[in-house]
Every structure is written in structure tokens, then in C-alpha cells.
Amino acid sequence: MRISHSIAPALLLLAAGAAQAASVWGFDDGSVSVVAKKSGDTIKEKLSQKTPLLKPVSLGSTDTLKLSLTAKDNGKGKRPHQAFLLLQEQDSGLEAPFPLTVKESGKAAVQLSHKDLPIQLLVAAKPLKASVVLASFGSAQGLSTPVFEVKIETDANVPSPAYEKPLRYGKKPEIHHIFRPDPKNPPKVISLFFALGVVATLPALLIGWISLGGNLSHLSKAIGTAPLSHATFLGSIVAMEFVFFMYYTSWNLFKTLPIIAAVAAVTVLSGTKALGEVQSRRLAGER
């Protein structure tokens, strides 16, 4: 078979000479038809190898597209080895071949419907570009020409086929972590207003006490009776508040606790004396 392939064109060449050397493949009687299964309607368009059809042919989900032509080598009907209908997705350039069944006379035909198409072509947004390729062994120049476009119509009632792109190694989209929002404060004016309101309760309290007759008249008497214990007792109460203040600002618990213990001991020891003096004043009817 191989020999015949290589010899036949060679013989042709010898026989026909230079004219045959420029032999080219082409086709005649080209037509594309779409048969709707439901209605049985047929839309048929003539094809020419010179100019592609202007309007795309639409192919519904139940329709069948039929392409038929007669392949010719220099005007004579002949069977080419390669007779393909190529459908190309225009965005990616992806192409699927559909071989035509060719008879000895060069009559060729192919039928295709949605189920014959690879999924990548089915989900194409743009019309598919259809080209016819006719070529064979030997010196005859092949034909590869766009002939028409096919618009794939998907049925609205049928869910469109899902296509997931295969994994390819490459850079991935960037991710930037979205941080939680920082805690928010009310306007400073409001905080300041309420802080001042709280501070204002202290003078209000003192004024209240004074208006009810509060005074410090016995201070000199108490200091006179028990000067040391009163000074240390009142001092230890102030010192305790100071310890708490230091704990709030800088000290840790382990530094604070022993100092609290020491201050508390002073409070208890001086307190017995100081409060004893207070009691003696009460017993004397002076409170």
C-alpha cells in the first residue's frame, strides 16, 4: 500500500509533467445542513472553499450537523488520506478534529451533534470556527481553509455542562489577610464629660458632709493624746492606697503582696491604739 502511495503520485508526475506538479486539493458540492430532531426542519447552506459563510450556523442541543462535500484533486474526484473537519474554540485556540468518511469517488460526509463535541467546545462563548482540511500523500498541495462558523445553542431547560479547568502549576491569586477591626472608643468629649461628672461627685460628697455638720475639730485633741499611733494609722491607710497605685502602674503581684502585708501589719498595730483613743472619746461622750 505504501508503495502504491509513493509510486502513484510519482507516476502522475511523470505523466502530467510540470502542470501536475502544481496539483491542489479542493472540494465541490460542499454543503452544511442542520437537522432539528424535534421539528424535522432542515437548514442547508452551500459551502465554498474560497469564502467562508458569513453567518454562523447554529446547532441546538438535539440538532445534528451534517457536512458533505466531494473532495477533488485538481478537479477530479479522489479520496484524500486526510479529510478532517476541525472545530476551533476561538479564545483558547483549542481544536478538535472530526474525520470525514470518504468514498473512493471523493464524496465525503460527517455528522456531529452535541454529544460528539468535547466539553471545552460545548461551553465556548464565541462561535466555533470550522475548517476543512483535505490533503494526502504525494506532491498535491493540501487544502486547509475556514468554511463556516458554528454557534452552539444550549438548551435553557437542560443544565449547562460543568467544566472545570485542569490544575496547572503557576502563580496563584494573592491573599492578604483581613484583620479584625481595632476596638473603637467613643468620642473623647463624651468620655471627658462623664469623667468630669464622676469627679464632681467628690466635692458634692464633701459639701454634703460639711453641711450636715462634719468637721475635723477633734484632730488636735486626738494628735495630742496619741500622736504616734494616729499619724502611723492614717499614714498606713494612705500608704495602702499608694501600694495599690503602684500595682496599677508598674509593680507586679509578687512585689505587691509582701508590701501589702507589711503595711497591713502597721495598720493593725497602730490601729488598735488609734481606734482605742477614738473609743475613749466616745465613752467620754465626746462623739
Next chain:
Amino acid sequence: MRSLFSLFLFLFAAVVSAISASGNRLLVILEDVAEKTNYSKFLGDLESRGFQISFEVPKSESLALFHLGERSYDHIILFPTKAKGLGPNLTPNILVDFMNAQGNILVALTSDLPTPTSLVSLLAELDIQLPADRTGLVVDHFHYDALSSPDMHDVLLLPPPSATTRPDVKDFFGAGAGRDDDIIAFARGVGAVLGSSELLTPVLRAPRTAYSYNPKEQSEVVDDLFAAGEQLALVSAFQARNSARFTLVGSAEMLQDKWFDAEVSKVGEKKAVKTFNREFAKRVSGWTFNEIGVLRVNWIEHHLDEAGATNESNPKIYRIKNDVKYTISLSEYSWTTWNPFTLPGDDALQLEFSMLSPFHRLPLTLDAAHSSDSASAYSVSFRLPDQHGIFNFLVNYKRPFLSNVEEKNTVSVRHMAHNEWPRSFVISGAWPWIAGLGVTVAGWLAFCALWMYSAPVGGKRESKKTQ
């Protein structure tokens, strides 16, 4: 410390890789050892690049890819053989084991002989499909060599591969070649169809008018088409997850001497051109045997990137919302030397900071200050997410034709300690409460003084009470 470490790595690498980044023991399997004269230029090129070549026939008793569990060879070339199988020493299983042990394989097929079943099974394992009956021939009636195959059209003339389809992939095979002057001749070869695996990459695709047929059964009519057009991979590359490489060259003939310096002529062109095959064969074998496209991580460093913080390298623990800087140093092996790795134009080296899923995925930029003549450093500064846990600095750089880089450094990210928050007096919303504290303290002291030292206003009423 870092420089010492990289110096050690460099010395180590220099000892191991005199020619290839992974050893120079090359095994060539031929039908008949005498056949090596056909490939003398190809094999001579390999030898001149420093490979130690051993020749074997598949059925040889002494042939063993492993000795005591270790690879006996670093690389294998399998040229076409006549037998249906490859014998007990080259079963698909052993070949897969060889790749699992990071051995590289180059397989050359031919349409003149059916492919051994052992190879068909191996290729099926790698998701590469060959034509039915192990026989196929790629022809193209539009792009054939008018000098050597004016009738059969089975010597395809192809432009060298270009990076136009994927600008983010490094062009190892066609770089520097003119698309019109440098032509690859693909003679009497087998085309394969690649599965959708991400590990497979076609190096050389067939033109859109090419197709594959069985010359024995389909010489008149192509009744059952295997594949056509760009779906046919003529030379394809597979790189396993362990960076072992496998290359399938559809035409063994394109590696033979006669095509290295042959002159070819495109259809319709009178001018004869020399083929690009020799350089292409060098690049394909060089890629397969780890001479190009091999990446090495020299060092990785990350540290706290905050003013006033100690600049300790690679700490085990960070705090949430810390600013950190991550740097990775990469080198690329190119034929004989380690060079700084430069990213292909459209690509990005990305760092993921991940706990289960990535919280950050950021591109690393070239850090010239830490780069050298043989390594380039890439770094990125970013703020850690506000989520504590065990995180990874992950650089997962897997690209076609480059060996895989997957570097994971685990760190803990702790939450804020109680004394790392802003003090309450800084928070304006806390002012009323702090004022309340102060007022309570002052009020308590005033109450103590008043209680102890206040004299009665109406003395009589008080004395009544005490009675």
C-alpha cells in the same frame, strides 16, 4: 552562621554535581550495542558533558537498575527495541521504582517498531497515551521535508518551541532560536496524547494539520483517528513530585547523526536549511538529566521586623500582628554552574503564611543586598495575622520544567500577653472608670478622717445616746 552554612552547601553541591546536578552515571539501552554508531554525535555530546555512559541490551543478564537497594545509574536512555517486552530487568514497576528513587529517564520511540509493552504500561502510569496497537506514525501534509519525504510526508519540520502559550514558563528548549532559520526535523515519529495531569508538559506539539495513523492498517483510510493537531505531543516532559524527570521523544531518528546536520527544506521553499536537532537534543537531554532547570534552596531566614526588637534569626515563636521579614535564597543550575535564579517574566515566587489554609499569599521580591553571583535572595515583609496558632512559612514553587521547591518552616504565633495591650489610661473610653477609682480612693480617705476626727455638733444628743 548563614554564610558558613551556604558555603558548606555550595561545597557539597560542587562535589556532587560535576556535570549534572544529580550524578553522571548514564545507562543507554539499545536493541544492539552496535546501533550506538547511529547516535554517535548525540552520545558523544553527552560524554563530552561528563556523563559516564554504559551500554546494555534489554535482555542482558547483567542489567540491574538497583544494587543493594541503591540506584546503579542516575539516568537512563531507552532507544527503540524490537522485542515485545523489555525483559524482567526493565519492567514498568522497576522503571517506576527508578523514578521514585529520583532517577531520570529519556525514552525515544519510533514508528518503525511497535513500542514495547513495558514502556506502554509505564507511559500509561504517567498518564501518557500511545496509539492503539502500539504503532503510530505522525504525518503532516503541510509541514513536511520536501527533500527527504516528498511523498510520505513523515518527516515533520517544526519551529522550535516558544514560550508564547505560557509567558510565565521558562523557555528552556527554544530560547535563542530563530523561528524561521532553526527548524526541528521530526522524522518517522510517534505522537502521544497527554492526560490532564499537571506533572505533564508538552515540549513540542504537532502542527494543527498533523495527525497520527497506523501505517499498517490505515494506509488508505483513517477510519479511527487517534489524535490530530496540537493534541499530539511529539516531545513531552514529565516531572514527578520528587523532581525525577521523564522525557518522551516521539522520534528516535531525530537524535540520530543523519538528522543532526541534515539539510531540510520546507514545502514551497527552495532554500535548504540546517536542522536545529543537535541543539534541541542537547537541551532535551540536558533537561532530563538535571543539567538545566534545577533549583536549589540555599537558605531561609525570617525575623522580627520591628523597630527596637532583637534581630534574632528564625525564632520559634512570634506574636500576632508582629511585622516579620522572610527571605529565601535560590540558585538555578545551568549546565555547569549554579546561577542566581531569576523569575520568568510573568511569574511570581509566592510565600504562603498558612494554618491549614493560607492567611497570606504574597509575592516575594528580589533582595539584591543578600544576593550573590551564584544565588539570588527573595524577600517579603508583612504583618502576621491576628490569629494565634501554629503557622507555616510555606514556599511552594512548582512550575513546569523547574524542579520543585516546597519549603515549610513552622512557627508558633502566640496571642497578646496581658502587659502588651495599651494601658487603660490611653483608652479614652476608660476615663470615667479611672476617675471613679480616684474618687473612691479620695472619698475613702476623707471618710476615715471625718469618722475619726469629727466633733459632734449637738453634744447633748450624743451624750443621751451613750447613756
